[in-house]
Amino acid sequence: MTENEMTLALIKTLKEGKKTVFQEIINELQPYDLAQQYQYLPAKHRNKFLLYLSIEQLTYLIVELDQDDQLEVLHKLGTEKSSKVLDLMENDEIASLLTDVDPEKVNELLSEMKQEESEAVQYLMNYPPETAGRIMTDRYVWIPKHYTVHEAVEKLKHFYELAEYLNYIYVIDSEKKLVGVASYKDLLLGKPTDKIEDIMFSRIVKVDVYTDQEEVAKLINRYDFISMPVVEEDGKLVGIITVDDVIDVVIQEANEDIEKLSASGKAIDFNTKPTIAAYRRLPWLILLLFIGLVSGGIISGFEGTLEQVVALAFFMPLIAGMTGNTGTQSLAVVVRGLVSQELNFKQSLKLIFRELLVGIIIGIVCGILIALIAYVWMGNIILGLVVGSSLLATLIIGTLAGTIIPLILYKFKVDPAVASGPLITTINDILSLLIYFGMATMFIARLT
């Protein structure tokens, strides 16, 4: 059955009230596909669709939806059902659902949940967004270090439902401090009477609750882990972060880098409303408008030069465009390189020197090329030289600006990607026009 056929079949069962057939179709679906079907369904059938789902199926559904749809579904379910769904959801999922929601609404939803669950969610919500504490889950299995392998396996069997990924079991001391980790393999290969303490691995890679989620993703990827334990300041184990959440983080962080590098506005996807999308993009565009005015101001400062040699205007977009692009190229290398690698001072210097060489090479190639073209086109060798040497200079400067500025931001713990929109574009635009018109003005006698 294709997705489309399935939607039609579901609508048919809903119309005819055949709950059993409906359940047969739904039972075969993965959570993601269930959510897809809900979204394909015409609005008038959705209430009945929700009515026909079990609490467990509703939980699967809601986890896969966008925040707006999640809140809508919870509202449609009414207090009784939605409280059951919330109790079944994982705490990190509820915390993510409640992010940026009106505080009154948050309290209303939390009050519907079991005391214990609600407290656990509130505990997560205390951590800032995009930190380890906020995305961790409490579904893992821990054992005291004095346990034997046999006892550990028994506990594992008992909590099987609870543990999302069963590759590791975490070992704690009497103060709940994380002291070791044992893999399932260790348990299988060990003797039942072996002490966990003796077979566990104690050089644990762990993260603090306040660690940035990007850092967590970097570590999990670096060590090829399936999960990563999260501890409080005193070393107390409070949760784990699983690799499936890390993939979401990697995608989210890549999107944020792209948003910043292309100044494309925050968190706009296919479902964002036009007014909201416009609202999120406008700040960048208005900023660019004023940057454009600065460029305009510089050009107007050289009005005299431009009036004498109007042909100078022909090469203006080329020089500004290429300088901007070479800066963005360097910026992208720095920003994405930092995703998987740290840089110390020596490595930064090496990178700057590398980019300087790159700037010189591309500057010479493009400079000679445009000098020849300008000479042939305009029949003025001085104009060719002015355009060519301006491009050489601006490409070198553009490359360096695109490298050094994000490195300085990185050094001061500011996300280097924010440099793109405002800083690099402004600086490169202004510098390239100043150099170009400056040179042209110097040689104005030979150009006319």
Added chain:
Amino acid sequence: MTENEMTLALIKTLKEGKKTVFQEIINELQPYDLAQQYQYLPAKHRNKFLLYLSIEQLTYLIVELDQDDQLEVLHKLGTEKSSKVLDLMENDEIASLLTDVDPEKVNELLSEMKQEESEAVQYLMNYPPETAGRIMTDRYVWIPKHYTVHEAVEKLKHFYELAEYLNYIYVIDSEKKLVGVASYKDLLLGKPTDKIEDIMFSRIVKVDVYTDQEEVAKLINRYDFISMPVVEEDGKLVGIITVDDVIDVVIQEANEDIEKLSASGKAIDFNTKPTIAAYRRLPWLILLLFIGLVSGGIISGFEGTLEQVVALAFFMPLIAGMTGNTGTQSLAVVVRGLVSQELNFKQSLKLIFRELLVGIIIGIVCGILIALIAYVWMGNIILGLVVGSSLLATLIIGTLAGTIIPLILYKFKVDPAVASGPLITTINDILSLLIYFGMATMFIARLT
């Protein structure tokens, strides 16, 4: 011990020839950290470092290195040791190591390996890069469907070392076709005498060997899987793809999107040599140079208009820059949206309509703003109106171009991100200049 102290300690043991102390330090390291230490080490100590490592440690090390360093280390190890290391490495890792290596060198390396291993690697290398077949591993556990739970658990225990992630066991029929999957949980909760056939899950999510790796990443992320089975055309199980490789794919694909969106040149990282980095970036820049010449040509076509009203040049960078940026904004939304969601025709139309509205809103806001500024600055209301209405028109067109062009490419199965550099920039540059100077020429009598 910090990383730096560790490097110093290692150098000391190497100089003094204390292999036991060296091994004590090394034993505590994760593979990634081992590779870091190798890279921190001054070149003169590296040979001895390699000499002190066991074959297993060398394998851990080599897996974490860049391709250039991998080949260098293999060369340093000599035929005997390097063949042992290659035999221990996973096949997908060897396949990735051999990608884009000189065919002669590939044959040399393969001939050092065991017949069986070498054939397995050659099998993977038959698949095109960035497909499921190329990144899959053969380290998984399969069982025939007539097995009982007891037999399955016994086989699992036996092959524990082999299986990278042990959450699933794959079930095949007599022709090696994949017919089901059973989780460890199913095995634990089942009775030892249960038939696997009866407890396995048979609606399997799987991928074909030729599936694009980006698609694999999308599926694994969508269903929160730890691994995904890979089958040949006839349904025969030939490998699995694990989530740790998927994170690498997600990062790689995000980098490729950024490279294309910012035209920043292919695969440049902190270690790329300056000549190679320049060589990879130059094609884009030279293309941009010719695009810039087209703009120059258009401007020269309006030389008469420009000579009469030089002030028109002041707003040129602003209009071209903002049109280019609004196009990139829309492009980024489309390209990144497609990472996690597919679009059908109806959804595409909805998106185009949404972007049209966005274009109108931002066009009106920015158009009015610049009209007022131009009027106040230049004291000419007609100039203000020309600049403002040009910007309104170009922003709408830029937004639509940035949406429609990648959607058309997507429809024809071309990666929409390639549109950025050449297409969107050219089209938006040319259109914005034509509209701007076209309008100005129409009102030239009122402008002077």
